[in-house]
Amino acid sequence: MSDFNYYAFLKFKKNEVFALNDLTDDLKARISVFFDMPNELPFKSRKEKKEEFSPQELLDFKNKSFSKKIGEQIAYLDSKINWLTEFYFDNYDIDPLVSIDGKTYNYQSIIDNFGMRxxxxxxxVDDRIPAHLVSIIESKKLGKFKTDKIAIRIIQSVFEDYDYIEDEFNDLLKAVKDNFSKIVLIFDLRYIENHLNIINDLIVFLKKINLSEFYEIIITGSSLPKSVADLIETNKKIHLERKEVLIYSNIVEKFPNIHLGDYTCVPPDTNFLDLYIEDIASRMTGKIFYIYGNKVLVARSSRLKGQRAPFKPLLDYIVSQPFFRKEKYSLGDKYIVDKQPNGTGINASSILRPNINLHMSYMLRDFSI
Known part of the structure; x- marks a missing residue:
């Protein structure tokens, strides 16, 4: 078993939560989890004669969705994943205008509901409204957090020019140091295109800061674009080198105490298709991701609609590969073995839970660089 420190960056949604709970007990004890509040938008509908939405209608939808999600997430934490004693939770993808009651900043609502959980x-830095840090600091002073840890999450547009954001970064660092004893620095690469530029930018940034001020430093990112169609055609398979691993392996040679996270098999950027809800089924294709070594197999099927078992060729291919880890490795691998003989009973949603589970299981058990 690997002793590798791994951070799973997940949307706080049902499939991700169930995939977490499907981990074996020994892996549950070792995984670190970062949740993003999921963003959602309404679909157009011919049946409801709804083809566009006003700004207020979109905000109303987001407010209701946000409130509903909080209720669901509380239930998950109190039942399915009550073994999770601490977790990072961010509203990075949520519009600052979203609010349960129309006046409270949404991250304050997240803190109020999850701080003591x-x-x-x-x-x-450079991507938050002032109310964000205020909500955190004031909540810490009021004792709303069970932990004394905080994360600073910075994206490429920030860390690519340290000199430009140096003052703001140091001001933020001082503010959190005055209120929290453990500071975690997260370099979030999101979807990675040019890995060479990122490696150079990270090295420059890390050389200019005092690494001893941070309890942990994490690099996370994904090689998966928001739409798999940008990566692969239908009925095709590719073996994709994981750029996040390539970047990490270069950085950790120079800075050995840095940890790796990833977005499992879910792209960090949500793909909102400009489609009518009635057309989604006819446009959807099946996809499976299978991680091995420092690569990921991406297999895409034909259109799902009208097909009895569109996932069957994908499953056949995976189980035939020398790197396939068989049913005893994880519940995700067992799912593939169970479904492969006839390939039925699978859809785009049901494959996600086992796919995320097998990814996390591999990262915790056998990943190495």
Whole structure:
């Protein structure tokens, strides 16, 4: 078993939560989890004669969705994943105008509901409204957090020019140091295109800061674009080198105490298709991701609609590969073995839970660089 420190960056949604709970007990004890509040938008509908939405209608939808999600997430933490004693939780993808009651900043609502359930707050540089840090600091003073840890999450547009954001970064660092004893620095690469530029930018940034000020430093990112169609055609398979691993392996040679995270098999950027809800089924294709070594197999099927078992060729291919880890490795691998003989009973949603589970299981058990 690997002793590798691994951080799973997940949307706080049902499939991700169930995939976490499907981990074996020994892996549950070792995984670190970062949740993003999922963003959602309404679909157009011919049946409901709804083809566009006003700004207020979109905000109303987001407010209701946000409130509903909080209720669901509380239930998950109190039942399915009550073994999770601490977790990072961010609202990075959520519009600052979203609010349960129309006046409270949404991250304050997240803190109020999850601070004492083990939530580690997350702040950032150059991409947050002032109310964000205020909500964290004031909540800490009021004792709303169970933990004394905070994360600073910065993206490429920030860390690519340290000199430009140096003052703001140091001001933020001082503010959190005055209130929290453990500061975690997260370099979030999101979807990675040019890995060479990122490696150079990270090295420059890390050389200019005092690494001893941070409890942990994490690099996370993904090689998966928001739409798999940008990566692969239908009925095709590719073996994709994981750029996040390539970047990490270069950085950790120079800075050995840095940890790796990833977005499992879910792209960090949500793909909102400009489609009518009635057309989604006819446009959807099946996809499976299978991680091995420092690569990921991406297999895409034909259109799902009208097909009896569109996932069957994908499953056949995976189980035939020398790197396939068989049914005893994880519940995700067992799912593939169970479904492969006839390939039925699978859809785009049901494959996600086992796919995320097998990814996390591999990262915790056998990943190495």
């Amino acid at each position: 083990g939530m580690i707050p997350v702040c950032g």
